[in-house]
Amino acid sequence: MKWGKWDRRRVLSAVLGLFSFSALTAGLRVRRASAEWLRPPGALPPGDFEAACIRCFRCAEVCPPQCIRFDAWLPPAEADTPFVVPADRACTLCMACTEVCPTGALGRIERQPDLIALVVKMGHPELSKDRCLAWNGKGNCHLCHDVCPYRNQAVTLSGDRPRPEFHPSLCVGCGLCEEACPVDDQAIRIRPLSEKTKAPS
Amino acid sequence: MLLVPLLHLIQNVADSAGVTTSPWTGWVRGLPSLGRPAASGAPWSVGLYGLELLDPLATLGLLAARSFSWSWLLGAVPAVVLVVFLGRYFCGWICPYALVVGASNAARSLLAKLGVRTYDLKVPPATAYGVLLILLLATAVTGQQVASLFYPPAVIGRALGKVILFGSAGAGAVFIGALFLFDTFVSRAGFCRSFCPGGAVFRLLSIPSPVKVVRHAPACTNCGACDVVCNFAQSPMTDRLDQDCERCGKCVAVCPTDALGLVLIGGGKKSPGART
Ligand code: SF4
Ligand code: SF4
Ligand code: SF4
Ligand code: SF4
Ligand code: SF4
Numbered sequence: 305m306k307w308g309k310w311d312r313r314r315v316l317s318a319v320l321g322l323f324s325f326s327a328l329t330a331g332l333r334v335r336r337a338s339a340e341w342l343r344p345p346g347a348l349p350p351g352d353f354e355a356a357c358i359r360c361f362r363c364a365e366v367c368p369p370q371c372i373r374f375d376a377w378l379p380p381a382e383a384d385t386p387f388v389v390p391a392d393r394a395c396t397l398c399m400a401c402t403e404v405c406p407t408g409a410l411g412r413i414e415r416q417p418d419l420i421a422l423v424v425k426m427g428h429p430e431l432s433k434d435r436c437l438a439w440n441g442k443g444n445c446h447l448c449h450d451v452c453p454y455r456n457q458a459v460t461l462s463g464d465r466p467r468p469e470f471h472p473s474l475c476v477g478c479g480l481c482e483e484a485c486p487v488d489d490q491a492i493r494i495r496p497l498s499e500k501t502k503a504p505s
Numbered sequence: 506m507l508l509v510p511l512l513h514l515i516q517n518v519a520d521s522a523g524v525t526t527s528p529w530t531g532w533v534r535g536l537p538s539l540g541r542p543a544a545s546g547a548p549w550s551v552g553l554y555g556l557e558l559l560d561p562l563a564t565l566g567l568l569a570a571r572s573f574s575w576s577w578l579l580g581a582v583p584a585v586v587l588v589v590f591l592g593r594y595f596c597g598w599i600c601p602y603a604l605v606v607g608a609s610n611a612a613r614s615l616l617a618k619l620g621v622r623t624y625d626l627k628v629p630p631a632t633a634y635g636v637l638l639i640l641l642l643a644t645a646v647t648g649q650q651v652a653s654l655f656y657p658p659a660v661i662g663r664a665l666g667k668v669i670l671f672g673s674a675g676a677g678a679v680f681i682g683a684l685f686l687f688d689t690f691v692s693r694a695g696f697c698r699s700f701c702p703g704g705a706v707f708r709l710l711s712i713p714s715p716v717k718v719v720r721h722a723p724a725c726t727n728c729g730a731c732d733v734v735c736n737f738a739q740s741p742m743t744d745r746l747d748q749d750c751e752r753c754g755k756c757v758a759v760c761p762t763d764a765l766g767l768v769l770i771g772g773g774k775k776s777p778g779a780r781t
Contacts, residue, residue, distance in 0.1 A: 358567065361546075376677055406546075407571075407577070
């Protein structure tokens with residue numbers, strides 16, 4: 305093939321082809337990531353949740369920080385169902401989504417901090433002390449502690465140079481700490497609950 | 506005659522009313538909230554001051570995948586009662602996809618004027634029962650609410666919400682676009698007539714409906730105006746299935762000789778149509 309054949313049309317089709325390829329693979333990337341996404345508060349356990357959620361979008365519609373995402377490019381079980389991606393935007397624990405869910409996929413929860421601390425469990429915290437600026441000595445950061453609605457319980461600061469410690473049993477998994485963490489690859493991550501990490505009820 | 510554009514307008518307003526409670530009506534949430542968001546949802550599921558409405562198809566899906574709950578049954582009651590009385594009115598007056606069908610019918614007549622060939626495949630309407638059955642079986646077997654991925658009111662509701670909140674509609678728009686092309690080039694109003702799972706539910710429920718288009722054949726001059734105007738590609742005078750009539754009344758309004766009328770069987774005339 306001679307270079308002369310690369311007229312405008314060919315170049316455009318090539319660009320278009322590359323574009324669609326990246327769009328497609330972006331879909332694949334998303335597919336892998338969803339294993340790390342969280343369900344909104346009050347969600348039924350995996351399996352029961354997919355059976356009850358009619359994918360009506362009402363939880364996302366009323367969410368004040370717009371942290372509930374619906375992604376259609378996912379396997380059928382998860383396509384267009386609600387997910388919170390805290391690194392993007394975290395849940396502020398307003399419980400509005402649980403008030404409008406028509407099916408009980410999100411169980412109704414009163415906006416009482418003490419009650420929320422007891423019943424909400426969106427995920428569990430995982431701190432990488434290698435990446436955390438307070439632990440690896442690159443900074444005096446304690447943002448995660450400052451934004452946590454349950455600070456001094458779910459996150460505590462200790463030591464003469466304050467460093468955060470996370471206490472999974474007291475953390476509701478809202479992800480506000482992950483959203484606030486200034487490290488590119490967040491040092492604190494809220495992981496979805498899997499069978500083995502599920503807190504005893 | 507004058508009634509046709511008016512009916513179009515009213516129905517389009519009614520269609521958007523079906524999604525009025527979606528995010529674009531922030532004003533709804535400006536109303537006193539009585540402790541919870543005042544209004545939310547698309548036609549698939551609506552909440553308004555604590556009143557909860559569910560599409561009967563959503564109720565069926567929930568019953569298939571989960572155990573029984575009164576609230577799901579109660580949520581569907583208003584829709585069921587209305588459809589039993591008014592027939593498939595939902596399809597013409599509430600379903601947001603009716604706008605797409607209207608656009609596709611308009612595109613068809615435009616294409617016809619331009620001399621572009623389109624097809625009108627007549628798929629047996631009972632096919633929709635098959636679609637409904639397959640989706641409910643899939644829901645029961647997989648334990649996932651799959652009908653919501655293929656039912657236009659649910660898809661459009663989500664797509665609109667995503668456009669408004671996040672600026673992109675995603676795969677839902679692709680699906681609706683594909684249906685538009687199918688309706689435009691392959692089968693006129695084909696999806697609603699022959700494939701829509703919710704339409705199948707409404708078809709069944711509308712059997713006893715006492716509100717019907719009646720014919721007064723001697724007055725008909727065979728002008729064909731009603732055949733053109735019917736959103737559901739029916740021939741209101743000669744070949745019409747009441748179960749597939751969305752009670753839009755456009756054929757009644759367009760008929761120049763009053764050969765068609767929309768009546769309440771056992772009652773007086775409900776809408777006598779355009780008087781000349
Ligand atoms: S609790 Fe509030 S902020 Fe959190 S996901 Fe639900 S609606 Fe959004
Ligand atoms: S409100 Fe409930 S049923 Fe509707 S999409 Fe959200 S979780 Fe699913
Ligand atoms: S530690 Fe993080 S996820 Fe847990 S409650 Fe606090 S801010 Fe939320
Ligand atoms: S916000 Fe991130 S870097 Fe800062 S202390 Fe918390 S985990 Fe460490
Ligand atoms: S038959 Fe008449 S009333 Fe029924 S859908 Fe067609 S135009 Fe509307």
